Amino acid sequence: MKPNARITFQRVPQGLPVVEDFGADVAEVPTAGEGQFLSKTLYLSLDPYYRNVMKGSQIYADRLRAGDVMVGETVAKVIESRHPQFQPGDFVAVRNGWQEYALSDGQGVRKVDANLAPVSTALGVLGMPGLTGYAGTVFLAQPLPGQTFVVSAATGPVGSTAGQVARHMGARVVGIAGSDDKCEFAVRELGFDACINYKREDLASALKEACPRGIDAYFDNVGGSTLEAVLGRLALGARIVLCGMIGAYSMDQMPHGPWLGPVVGARATMKGLVVYDHMDKMAEMTRVLSGWIAAGSFRYREDISEGLASAPEAFCRLMRGENFGKALVRVGA
Numbered sequence: 001m002k003p004n005a006r007i008t009f010q011r012v013p014q015g016l017p018v019v020e021d022f023g024a025d026v027a028e029v030p031t032a033g034e035g036q037f038l039s040k041t042l043y044l045s046l047d048p049y050y051r052n053v054m055k056g057s058q059i060y061a062d063r064l065r066a067g068d069v070m071v072g073e074t075v076a077k078v079i080e081s082r083h084p085q086f087q088p089g090d091f092v093a094v095r096n097g098w099q100e101y102a103l104s105d106g107q108g109v110r111k112v113d114a115n116l117a118p119v120s121t122a123l124g125v126l127g128m129p130g131l132t133g134y135a136g137t138v139f140l141a142q143p144l145p146g147q148t149f150v151v152s153a154a155t156g157p158v159g160s161t162a163g164q165v166a167r168h169m170g171a172r173v174v175g176i177a178g179s180d181d182k183c184e185f186a187v188r189e190l191g192f193d194a195c196i197n198y199k200r201e202d203l204a205s206a207l208k209e210a211c212p213r214g215i216d217a218y219f220d221n222v223g224g225s226t227l228e229a230v231l232g233r234l235a236l237g238a239r240i241v242l243c244g245m246i247g248a249y250s251m252d253q254m255p256h257g258p259w260l261g262p263v264v265g266a267r268a269t270m271k272g273l274v275v276y277d278h279m280d281k282m283a284e285m286t287r288v289l290s291g292w293i294a295a296g297s298f299r300y301r302e303d304i305s306e307g308l309a310s311a312p313e314a315f316c317r318l319m320r321g322e323n324f325g326k327a328l329v330r331v332g333a
Contacts, residue, residue, distance in 0.1 A: 002029040007098035007311050009064040012055050016319055021054070022070065022312040029101045036103050037086045039076035041096045044308070045123035046315050046327035047073070048244065070098035070311075073128065074331075075112060075119050086111075093122045098311055100331060110282070116290040124157040124326035125293075125300045126286050128275055133161030134285040135278035136219055136241045137169070140271050145170030147216035148235070150207070152176040152226050154186045154195060155301065157326040158243065161289070162219045164298050167191050171217070174210045176203070176226060178321055185324075189299045203229040219243060228258035234266035243273045301325030 008023040032038045053062045053071055062071045074096040078086050083106050086092065091112040096102035112122040124130060141162075143149040149166040153159040154175025163173045163186070175186040175195035183195035196206040207215070207229055214235030220227050223245035230240075240263070263270055292298030303323040305314035311329045318327045 003027075004029045004099055004101045005308055006069050006100070007308060008066075009054060009068050009070050010066060013051070017051060017054070017316050019312040019316060023067070024309070025067075027099075030103050032080045032082045032103060034082050036105055037078050037081035037083045038101060038103055039078045039092060039094060039096065041074045041076045041100055041102070041308075041331040042091075042333075043075045043120045043123055044096075044098060044311060044329040044331050045073040045127070046311070046318050046323075046329065047129075048319065050315065051319055071095065072097050073123055074102075075122050076102070077332075091119050091122075093127060098308065100308060116286070117293050120302060120304075120326075120328055121293075121300065123328060124302060125161050125289060125298075127157075129157035129326065130161045130289055131278060131282055131285050132243060132273065132275040133158045133163075133219075134165055134289065135275065135281050136243055136273040137162045137165040137217075139278065139281075140241045140273060141166070141217040141219055141239050143169050143171035143217045146172065148172050148174060148211050148213065149217045149219070150174045150176065150211065150215050150230060151219040151221070152230075153221035153244070154192065155182045155190070155325060156221065156323075157300065159219070159221055160186070160190055160300060163192055164190055164292075166217070166219075168292065168297070174207075174215075179324075182324060185301065189301075191299075198226060204232055207233045214238070217241070224258075231258055231260070231262040234262055234268050236266055238266050238268040240268060240270040241273050242270060302328055304328045304330050306330050 004027045010023040011021050013021045053060050076094050078088050078090040092109050094104050094109045112119050143166045149171040151159045151163045154177045167173050173192045175192045177183050178199050183197050186192040186195040194210045211233050215233045216235045217239045218230045219241045221244040303325040308331045
Protein backbone atom coordinates (compact mmCIF):
# COMPACT_ATOMS: atom_id res chain seq x y z
CA MET A 1 0.00 0.00 0.00
CA LYS A 2 1.26 3.45 -0.92
CA PRO A 3 0.34 5.70 2.05
CA ASN A 4 -1.69 8.87 1.76
CA ALA A 5 -1.39 10.99 4.92
CA ARG A 6 -4.53 12.97 5.75
CA ILE A 7 -5.68 15.54 8.31
CA THR A 8 -9.30 15.08 9.33
CA PHE A 9 -12.09 17.09 10.91
CA GLN A 10 -12.61 15.87 14.47
CA ARG A 11 -15.08 18.23 16.15
CA VAL A 12 -16.67 21.67 15.95
CA PRO A 13 -14.38 24.21 17.66
CA GLN A 14 -15.57 26.12 20.68
CA GLY A 15 -14.41 29.68 20.03
CA LEU A 16 -10.97 29.83 18.47
CA PRO A 17 -9.90 26.47 16.98
CA VAL A 18 -7.29 24.31 18.71
CA VAL A 19 -5.23 21.42 17.35
CA GLU A 20 -7.45 18.93 19.19
CA ASP A 21 -10.29 19.86 16.81
CA PHE A 22 -8.40 17.92 14.12
CA GLY A 23 -7.42 14.29 13.67
CA ALA A 24 -5.06 12.41 11.39
CA ASP A 25 -5.02 9.10 9.56
CA VAL A 26 -3.36 7.29 6.67
CA ALA A 27 -5.24 5.81 3.70
CA GLU A 28 -4.14 4.13 0.50
CA VAL A 29 -3.33 6.35 -2.47
CA PRO A 30 -6.26 5.95 -4.89
CA THR A 31 -6.03 5.03 -8.57
CA ALA A 32 -7.43 7.28 -11.30
CA GLY A 33 -10.52 5.96 -13.07
CA GLU A 34 -11.90 6.96 -16.45
CA GLY A 35 -12.26 10.76 -16.63
CA GLN A 36 -10.16 11.32 -13.50
CA PHE A 37 -6.62 12.35 -12.61
CA LEU A 38 -4.52 11.76 -9.50
CA SER A 39 -2.45 14.63 -8.16
CA LYS A 40 0.11 15.09 -5.41
CA THR A 41 -0.45 18.11 -3.19
CA LEU A 42 2.38 20.65 -3.18
CA TYR A 43 0.81 23.54 -1.24
CA LEU A 44 -2.25 23.69 0.97
CA SER A 45 -4.04 27.01 1.40
CA LEU A 46 -5.20 27.98 4.89
CA ASP A 47 -8.19 30.32 4.79
CA PRO A 48 -10.37 31.78 7.55
CA TYR A 49 -13.60 30.56 5.95
CA TYR A 50 -12.68 26.97 6.91
CA ARG A 51 -13.72 27.94 10.44
CA ASN A 52 -17.25 28.62 9.16
CA VAL A 53 -17.29 25.29 7.33
CA MET A 54 -16.26 23.55 10.56
CA LYS A 55 -19.31 24.94 12.35
CA GLY A 56 -21.68 23.93 9.55
CA SER A 57 -22.37 27.36 8.06
CA GLN A 58 -25.08 27.19 5.40
CA ILE A 59 -23.21 29.79 3.32
CA TYR A 60 -20.85 27.10 1.98
CA ALA A 61 -21.62 23.90 0.06
CA ASP A 62 -18.98 21.94 2.00
CA ARG A 63 -20.25 19.70 4.80
CA LEU A 64 -17.99 17.97 7.31
CA ARG A 65 -18.58 14.98 9.57
CA ALA A 66 -16.14 13.64 12.13
CA GLY A 67 -13.43 11.70 10.32
CA ASP A 68 -13.81 13.50 6.99
CA VAL A 69 -10.70 14.92 5.32
CA MET A 70 -10.54 18.66 5.99
CA VAL A 71 -11.60 20.71 2.97
CA GLY A 72 -9.17 23.10 1.36
CA GLU A 73 -7.73 24.63 -1.77
CA THR A 74 -4.38 23.26 -2.98
CA VAL A 75 -1.81 23.52 -5.71
CA ALA A 76 -0.90 20.04 -6.90
CA LYS A 77 1.02 18.21 -9.60
CA VAL A 78 -0.75 15.67 -11.81
CA ILE A 79 1.00 12.31 -11.53
CA GLU A 80 -1.51 9.99 -13.22
CA SER A 81 -4.31 10.91 -15.62
CA ARG A 82 -7.20 9.33 -17.48
CA HIS A 83 -8.68 12.76 -18.17
CA PRO A 84 -8.23 14.21 -21.69
CA GLN A 85 -7.54 17.78 -20.48
CA PHE A 86 -4.88 17.01 -17.86
CA GLN A 87 -1.50 15.37 -18.34
CA PRO A 88 1.13 14.09 -15.89
CA GLY A 89 3.37 16.99 -14.95
CA ASP A 90 0.62 19.64 -15.13
CA PHE A 91 0.35 22.00 -12.17
CA VAL A 92 -3.25 22.57 -11.08
CA ALA A 93 -5.26 24.53 -8.53
CA VAL A 94 -7.60 21.86 -7.17
CA ARG A 95 -9.57 21.17 -4.00
CA ASN A 96 -7.55 18.23 -2.71
CA GLY A 97 -8.19 19.10 0.92
CA TRP A 98 -5.73 18.37 3.71
CA GLN A 99 -4.10 15.27 2.24
CA GLU A 100 -1.07 14.29 0.19
CA TYR A 101 -2.88 12.72 -2.78
CA ALA A 102 -6.39 13.06 -4.22
CA LEU A 103 -8.51 12.26 -7.27
CA SER A 104 -10.37 14.85 -9.34
CA ASP A 105 -12.78 14.76 -12.27
CA GLY A 106 -11.54 18.15 -13.42
CA GLN A 107 -14.61 20.13 -12.31
CA GLY A 108 -13.59 23.55 -10.98
CA VAL A 109 -9.89 22.83 -11.62
CA ARG A 110 -7.64 25.37 -13.32
CA LYS A 111 -4.18 24.87 -14.69
CA VAL A 112 -1.36 26.89 -13.15
CA ASP A 113 1.31 28.47 -15.33
CA ALA A 114 4.58 28.07 -13.42
CA ASN A 115 6.23 30.62 -15.73
CA LEU A 116 4.13 33.53 -14.42
CA ALA A 117 5.15 33.32 -10.76
CA PRO A 118 5.87 30.66 -8.12
CA VAL A 119 3.01 28.13 -8.18
CA SER A 120 2.16 28.91 -4.55
CA THR A 121 0.76 32.28 -5.68
CA ALA A 122 -2.15 30.41 -7.30
CA LEU A 123 -3.48 30.08 -3.73
CA GLY A 124 -2.76 33.70 -2.84
CA VAL A 125 -2.43 36.82 -4.94
CA LEU A 126 -2.97 34.92 -8.23
CA GLY A 127 -5.81 32.84 -6.79
CA MET A 128 -9.11 33.35 -4.99
CA PRO A 129 -7.69 35.85 -2.46
CA GLY A 130 -6.14 37.91 -5.23
CA LEU A 131 -9.35 37.81 -7.26
CA THR A 132 -11.27 38.92 -4.17
CA GLY A 133 -9.03 41.93 -3.64
CA TYR A 134 -8.88 42.77 -7.35
CA ALA A 135 -12.60 42.48 -8.11
CA GLY A 136 -13.68 44.19 -4.90
CA THR A 137 -11.44 47.16 -5.59
CA VAL A 138 -11.85 47.55 -9.35
CA PHE A 139 -15.57 46.82 -9.68
CA LEU A 140 -17.04 47.74 -6.27
CA ALA A 141 -14.83 50.24 -4.42
CA GLN A 142 -13.76 52.00 -7.63
CA PRO A 143 -11.20 54.41 -6.10
CA LEU A 144 -10.41 57.44 -8.20
CA PRO A 145 -6.99 59.10 -8.49
CA GLY A 146 -6.27 61.14 -5.39
CA GLN A 147 -9.04 59.58 -3.30
CA THR A 148 -8.33 57.90 0.04
CA PHE A 149 -8.68 54.12 0.08
CA VAL A 150 -8.52 52.28 3.41
CA VAL A 151 -8.14 48.51 3.78
CA SER A 152 -8.10 46.36 6.92
CA ALA A 153 -6.05 43.15 7.34
CA ALA A 154 -3.73 45.07 5.04
CA THR A 155 -0.88 42.57 4.69
CA GLY A 156 -2.97 39.46 4.04
CA PRO A 157 -3.41 38.24 0.46
CA VAL A 158 -6.80 39.94 0.03
CA GLY A 159 -5.91 43.20 1.76
CA SER A 160 -2.48 43.56 0.19
CA THR A 161 -3.94 42.94 -3.26
CA ALA A 162 -6.78 45.41 -2.73
CA GLY A 163 -4.41 48.09 -1.49
CA GLN A 164 -1.89 47.65 -4.28
CA VAL A 165 -4.59 47.62 -6.94
CA ALA A 166 -5.97 50.87 -5.47
CA ARG A 167 -2.44 52.33 -5.54
CA HIS A 168 -2.09 51.40 -9.21
CA MET A 169 -5.43 53.14 -9.82
CA GLY A 170 -3.97 56.34 -8.37
CA ALA A 171 -5.56 56.31 -4.93
CA ARG A 172 -3.91 57.25 -1.65
CA VAL A 173 -3.84 54.00 0.36
CA VAL A 174 -4.03 53.62 4.14
CA GLY A 175 -3.75 50.16 5.66
CA ILE A 176 -4.89 48.80 9.03
CA ALA A 177 -2.87 45.92 10.51
CA GLY A 178 -2.05 44.33 13.84
CA SER A 179 1.66 44.93 14.37
CA ASP A 180 4.41 47.44 13.70
CA ASP A 181 6.19 44.91 11.47
CA LYS A 182 3.10 44.48 9.31
CA CYS A 183 2.59 48.23 9.05
CA GLU A 184 6.23 48.75 8.10
CA PHE A 185 5.89 46.07 5.42
CA ALA A 186 2.71 47.72 4.07
CA VAL A 187 4.45 51.07 3.66
CA ARG A 188 7.94 49.94 2.65
CA GLU A 189 7.14 46.92 0.43
CA LEU A 190 3.54 47.38 -0.67
CA GLY A 191 3.81 51.11 -1.27
CA PHE A 192 0.95 52.18 1.00
CA ASP A 193 0.96 55.84 2.04
CA ALA A 194 0.31 54.98 5.69
CA CYS A 195 -0.59 52.05 7.91
CA ILE A 196 -2.20 52.04 11.36
CA ASN A 197 -1.41 49.47 14.05
CA TYR A 198 -4.85 49.10 15.60
CA LYS A 199 -3.42 47.19 18.58
CA ARG A 200 -1.13 50.07 19.56
CA GLU A 201 -3.05 53.18 18.47
CA ASP A 202 -6.55 54.49 19.05
CA LEU A 203 -8.01 53.66 15.67
CA ALA A 204 -10.54 56.48 15.46
CA SER A 205 -7.89 59.11 16.28
CA ALA A 206 -5.33 57.53 13.96
CA LEU A 207 -7.82 57.45 11.07
CA LYS A 208 -8.60 61.12 11.64
CA GLU A 209 -4.89 61.94 11.32
CA ALA A 210 -4.20 59.61 8.38
CA CYS A 211 -7.38 60.54 6.47
CA PRO A 212 -7.90 64.28 7.06
CA ARG A 213 -10.27 64.62 4.09
CA GLY A 214 -12.23 61.52 4.99
CA ILE A 215 -12.33 57.99 3.59
CA ASP A 216 -13.61 57.65 0.03
CA ALA A 217 -13.47 53.85 -0.17
CA TYR A 218 -13.10 51.22 2.53
CA PHE A 219 -12.34 47.54 1.90
CA ASP A 220 -13.43 45.73 5.07
CA ASN A 221 -11.94 42.35 5.97
CA VAL A 222 -12.66 42.31 9.70
CA GLY A 223 -15.93 44.08 10.60
CA GLY A 224 -16.71 44.90 14.24
CA SER A 225 -15.02 47.82 15.96
CA THR A 226 -12.72 48.45 12.98
CA LEU A 227 -15.69 49.03 10.69
CA GLU A 228 -17.27 51.21 13.38
CA ALA A 229 -14.17 53.43 13.55
CA VAL A 230 -14.08 53.79 9.77
CA LEU A 231 -17.73 54.82 9.60
CA GLY A 232 -16.86 57.91 11.61
CA ARG A 233 -14.50 59.17 8.88
CA LEU A 234 -16.57 58.63 5.73
CA ALA A 235 -16.28 61.19 2.96
CA LEU A 236 -19.33 62.26 0.99
CA GLY A 237 -20.25 59.53 -1.47
CA ALA A 238 -18.02 56.91 0.17
CA ARG A 239 -18.10 53.28 -0.92
CA ILE A 240 -17.77 50.41 1.56
CA VAL A 241 -16.94 46.88 0.41
CA LEU A 242 -17.88 44.25 3.00
CA CYS A 243 -15.60 41.30 2.32
CA GLY A 244 -14.88 39.48 5.58
CA MET A 245 -15.51 39.40 9.31
CA ILE A 246 -12.68 37.20 10.54
CA GLY A 247 -13.21 38.16 14.17
CA ALA A 248 -16.77 36.77 14.09
CA TYR A 249 -15.91 33.41 12.53
CA SER A 250 -14.88 31.94 15.88
CA MET A 251 -17.87 33.38 17.78
CA ASP A 252 -20.90 31.26 18.58
CA GLN A 253 -23.11 34.37 18.43
CA MET A 254 -22.69 37.22 15.99
CA PRO A 255 -21.34 40.46 17.54
CA HIS A 256 -23.49 43.56 17.75
CA GLY A 257 -23.13 45.62 14.59
CA PRO A 258 -22.02 49.26 14.41
CA TRP A 259 -24.46 52.16 14.22
CA LEU A 260 -25.00 52.78 10.50
CA GLY A 261 -26.26 56.36 10.78
CA PRO A 262 -23.02 57.78 9.31
CA VAL A 263 -23.64 55.73 6.14
CA VAL A 264 -26.83 57.71 5.61
CA GLY A 265 -25.21 61.04 6.41
CA ALA A 266 -22.36 60.39 3.99
CA ARG A 267 -24.71 59.12 1.27
CA ALA A 268 -22.36 56.14 1.21
CA THR A 269 -22.75 52.93 -0.77
CA MET A 270 -22.18 49.65 1.05
CA LYS A 271 -21.90 46.42 -0.93
CA GLY A 272 -21.19 42.81 0.00
CA LEU A 273 -18.38 41.04 -1.86
CA VAL A 274 -18.56 37.33 -2.70
CA VAL A 275 -15.70 36.29 -4.96
CA TYR A 276 -17.74 33.66 -6.81
CA ASP A 277 -19.70 36.47 -8.47
CA HIS A 278 -16.50 37.54 -10.23
CA MET A 279 -15.03 34.24 -11.44
CA ASP A 280 -15.23 35.49 -15.03
CA LYS A 281 -12.50 38.00 -14.11
CA MET A 282 -9.94 35.37 -13.01
CA ALA A 283 -8.01 35.46 -16.30
CA GLU A 284 -8.02 39.28 -16.30
CA MET A 285 -6.77 39.41 -12.71
CA THR A 286 -4.04 36.85 -13.39
CA ARG A 287 -2.84 38.73 -16.47
CA VAL A 288 -2.79 42.12 -14.74
CA LEU A 289 -1.25 41.10 -11.41
CA SER A 290 1.34 38.72 -12.92
CA GLY A 291 2.44 41.58 -15.17
CA TRP A 292 2.87 43.84 -12.15
CA ILE A 293 4.77 41.09 -10.31
CA ALA A 294 7.14 40.68 -13.26
CA ALA A 295 7.63 44.46 -13.42
CA GLY A 296 8.40 44.62 -9.69
CA SER A 297 5.49 46.96 -8.92
CA PHE A 298 3.42 44.43 -6.97
CA ARG A 299 4.69 42.59 -3.89
CA TYR A 300 3.33 39.77 -1.78
CA ARG A 301 4.30 37.81 1.31
CA GLU A 302 3.73 34.17 2.23
CA ASP A 303 3.66 32.55 5.67
CA ILE A 304 4.68 28.95 4.92
CA SER A 305 4.57 26.03 7.39
CA GLU A 306 6.42 22.84 6.52
CA GLY A 307 4.72 19.44 6.26
CA LEU A 308 1.08 18.37 6.31
CA ALA A 309 1.25 17.60 10.04
CA SER A 310 1.84 21.29 10.73
CA ALA A 311 -1.49 22.31 9.17
CA PRO A 312 -3.69 22.25 12.31
CA GLU A 313 -1.39 24.47 14.36
CA ALA A 314 -0.79 26.75 11.37
CA PHE A 315 -4.55 27.16 10.92
CA CYS A 316 -4.96 27.96 14.62
CA ARG A 317 -2.22 30.61 14.32
CA LEU A 318 -4.08 32.11 11.35
CA MET A 319 -7.31 32.34 13.32
CA ARG A 320 -5.44 33.97 16.21
CA GLY A 321 -4.10 36.58 13.77
CA GLU A 322 -0.48 35.47 14.21
CA ASN A 323 0.29 34.84 10.54
CA PHE A 324 2.13 37.39 8.41
CA GLY A 325 1.14 37.08 4.77
CA LYS A 326 -0.76 34.34 2.93
CA ALA A 327 -0.94 31.24 5.15
CA LEU A 328 0.26 28.12 3.32
CA VAL A 329 1.47 24.63 4.16
CA ARG A 330 4.19 23.14 1.95
CA VAL A 331 3.05 19.52 1.65
CA GLY A 332 5.32 18.21 -1.11
CA ALA A 333 8.38 19.23 -3.06
